[in-house]
Amino acid sequence: MSLQQKRVWRYVQEGSLLKLKSYLRKHRDLDVNFSQGKRERSPLQLACCRGENAVLRLLLKHGADVLQKDRKGDTALHTAVSEVFKCGRRAYTDLVVPLRNSCPDALNAPNSAGVTPKEMLKMWKKHSKTTENLRSLTEELEKINKKFVELSKAFDAIDGLPDDDDDDDDEDFKDWAERIRNEYFDKMRNATGGTPSSSGWRSWKSNQERDHLKARREEEARQGEKRRYDEGCAATFNADSSSVSTKLSYSDIPWPAPGGTVQEMVDVMLHGVDRKDLPLFRKMLRKQQALWHPDKFAQRCEARLEEKDKTQILDTVTALSQELNRLAQSLRDLKI
Structure with a gap:
């Protein structure tokens, strides 16, 4: 690797867009399709790893090859989709979209394991759908807990309920509440492949409340x-x-x-x-x-x-x- 290429690699690694832009303007004939490190990644793949959209677009403008592969056979688009799993839709917009638009064929380019970026994106969309289902189920649990508290107060306010020893099979309020919780957690297990059991719902709820409090404080700080x-x-x-x-x-x-x-x-x-x-x-x-x-x-x-x-x-x-x-x-x- 030449000294000029080392300079390009350092600017990409630092995310120094202005320095990189100025350097490439002075060295218009510089080939940016080289590899570096044990993974033999290209500067374009490094930009994907760092989530640097502006640097990525600049490299594409200067002839970066989307189909160039690293030691594992991954292209820049493979690397970009991997970042989508970590960072979500923003990485999709910042990294996948410009690479896909620059080289549509890269979607179907397999790596050494035979996996294409297109197949990885399908897995991500499925994962996103599961996450959305979990969010909906969480909201459902909150509604159930709220209803449970309301009914508990109403139940406690009733005095002198008649005993009915002749009908032991009737479902009382406590049994009803437990059944509702069990049904909810059954849904959670089916949707996510494993969640807290009904016996641990109080601990789970406590964790949820703590997460909500943390999120609220972060939102107040951002505001x-x-x-x-x-x-x-x-x-x-x-x-x-x-x-x-x-x-x-x-x-x-x-x-x-x-x-x-x-x-x-x-x-x-x-x-x-x-x-x-x-x-x-x-x-x-x-x-x-x-x-x-x-x-x-x-x-x-x-x-x-x-x-x-x-x-x-x-x-x-x-x-x-x-x-x-x-x-x-x-x-x-x-x-x-």
């Missing part, structure tokens, strides 16, 4: 980040900002996730927007694209930037703009 981001944008990018003499350092810019990755910043920008509502999602995305467009940002703020931080600030703005543009492009490319 706080989004609120601080919106307030920061309003304070920094308002109509009178050009007349303010205070210089802006890197830390003064209202980054959505200070210290985070570009992807984490975009997640904060678009938090709370239903991605299934495509018209609304596109509208919010266009708003952020306009806010962080390098030229428009420069018009608003370049004169106020601290000289020592100016390059870093403008590079980050450019990276944010490219990621937003990539997301907008993926919405246009998405074919499910």
